[in-house]
Amino acid sequence: MHSLAAFLLILLAGGTQSFRICAFNTQRLTLVKVVTEQVKDTLVQIVARCDIMVLQEVVDSSNKTISFLLQELKRFDGSRRYSSLDSSRLGRSTYKEKYVYIYRSDKTQVLNSYQYEDEDDLFAREPFVAQFTLPSKILPSLVLVPLHTTPKDVEKELNALYDVFLDVSQRWQSKEVILLGDFNADCASLPKKRLSQLLLRTKAGFHWVIPDGEDTTVRASTHCTYDRIVMHGEGCQSLLQAAAAFNFPKSFQLTEEEALSISDHYPVEVELNQTTHSVQPLSLPTLLLLSLLLLLVSSAGPSGLNPLELAAHGCEVHTAFRT
Secondary structure (H helix, E strand, O other), X not given: OHHHHHHHHHHHHOOOOEEEEEEEEEEEEOXXXXXXXXXXXXXXXXXXXXXXXXXXXXXXXXXXXXXXXXXHHHHXXXXXXXXXXXXXXXXXXXXXXXXXEEEEOOOOOEXXXXXXXXXXXXXXOOOEEEEEEOOOOOOOEEEEEXXXXXXXXXXXXXXXXXXXXXXXXXXXXXXXXXXXXXXXXXXXXXXXXXXXXXXXXXXXXXXXXXXXXXXXXXXOOOOOOOEXXXXXXXXXXXXXXXXXXXXXXXXXXXXXXXXXXXXXXXXXXXXXXXXXXXXXOOOHHHHHXXXXXXXXXXXXXXXXXXXXXXXXXXXXXXXXXXX
């Protein structure tokens, strides 16, 4: 009887599924690095947690590193489909990096993308902007703007990121934007006083969801909030369930040395509620089934609550990050 009641509550409440967006500085990711057994296994598990993962510091000039990673993701979980989208190689010197989106193509698709035109050379690695579909009736699409700053120009680059936001908003007529990546926005690179004066801090509508003071570094000798996620837009922020750095050494029981072979950064991530809380229209057979189940469970509900009230009590859903 109780199992029937639980089934009924699930049908009525509709469930709440999450959509996770992550950013990870993978610290000079190459094919040589990713084929290393321990690096490969851990990196695949980290990426597989996310519906969209934005990798930074991908330094391979070919596509072999990402192709290999996609292959391993498929081997890890064949029930999911993964695709990738990468920028051109970016940098002012012979050292260049790429931004790479790895996303679950069974849950989201790329609508648009472009490389920001950095006419004044403000960025060492200008943002590679992408717009994705989102499985949400509240917010059907979302723009992601990744940035990996250079430590010596953090303040200049982060203020220029506001101009990128304005460019995106005008180009796609959308202010539902997430800015994310290794901003180097803490410690010696950006003291707290200068951090508070950034345009992304003083302009209205921007929500820094990774708290100041949260450690996003692997080394025990450092405690800096370098990696950030900044959300803009009422629809975007209304879906926010949680935001955090993912402490993968702790989750996967790695020593500091083992973790550093993967990266000296933690990934940062936001979890969005992808569904509305309203009850969806039901078909006639489903309504008949619900009527039957209501009759069956009517005598099993708590004293003073009829089955519809019981269902209403069961509609509140709480979720947390899965590790």
